Amino acid sequence: MKLSLRGEYALRALLVLGLHYNEPVVRIQTISQQQNIPKRFLEQILNDLKSAGLVQSKRGVSGGYRLARKPEEITLAAVVRHIEGALAPVSCVSERYYEKCSCPDESRCAIRSVMKEIRDAVVKIAERVTIAELCERYERLQTHPTVALDYVI
């Protein structure tokens, strides 16, 4: 039930790009340093996000990356789906990465019905939250430093 480091790094990088959306580009190195992400690894990830159409790049001196779309148009779900694949805990309840499972009768599988609930709960959140919202949350968390994460609902 886990997000890989790769996926986490992708989100962190996109958050940085969202926060700097007004600037022309942000360099890999900047992101790498700010977020403690190995540079060479981040390279790969950003390239991957580029091929997904989530990010644009500019080469050469004063090159770097920027979001390919508005922050409000990039959902968590889209990012994670591209990096990790299915959001569903088992692929027999995944809408876009469906795979048949080995259980005797998938259409009447009790476990599947629960997994579908879990999937829906996760997807509901991941499709609602965008990079823009991550940026808002970031600002809010910076501005109200006393409000610890654990008190946020």
Place this chain on the structure above:
Amino acid sequence: MKLSLRGEYALRALLVLGLHYNEPVVRIQTISQQQNIPKRFLEQILNDLKSAGLVQSKRGVSGGYRLARKPEEITLAAVVRHIEGALAPVSCVSERYYEKCSCPDESRCAIRSVMKEIRDAVVKIAERVTIAELCERYERLQTHPTVALDYVI
């Protein structure tokens, strides 16, 4: 964000044991055949569930496995946590498998705050659903065969 096959098999096996809760024991082979789970692999898994105190075993002819507790007392969460570890998508929001993450300021991490929401949504379901409920769902799905899973909310 995925459950391993191992975890899925564990749930399927426990469901079978739940359905046969009135019987003294169920043999590995029976479960293996009913659920299309490789026998030798299932052996391992049941042994693991035994060490978790979820299952009891009896050796010898007419031996087998049974639930160590009432079906209502075994939650999905307990099973998955024992087989897979954290239910949280990233371990920095896990309550019992917490690990520090590499982000600059965990206490004000925007991504973390979303991940916590996802974790809570998953945990809420997984802690509410028990083997007993899986059994009920199973019966319901058997009895009302026309009601496809996809129409169930």
Place this chain on the structure above:
DNA sequence: CAATAACTCGATTGACATAGTCGAGATTTT
């Protein structure tokens, strides 16, 4: 126009996890 600072792309690697498989042994029933 040359130096430099970026991104690009594919290959490689080491560690670890996953999904099994296997063999030999211990227990219990009949």
Place this chain on the structure above:
DNA sequence: AAAATCTCGACTATGTCAATCGAGTTATTG
């Protein structure tokens, strides 16, 4: 005593994860 069953640890093949590396391409800038 024989047979069926669980037990336990070891083993293996494959794949994924998290990087790392080298060589190349592109664009700026002095």
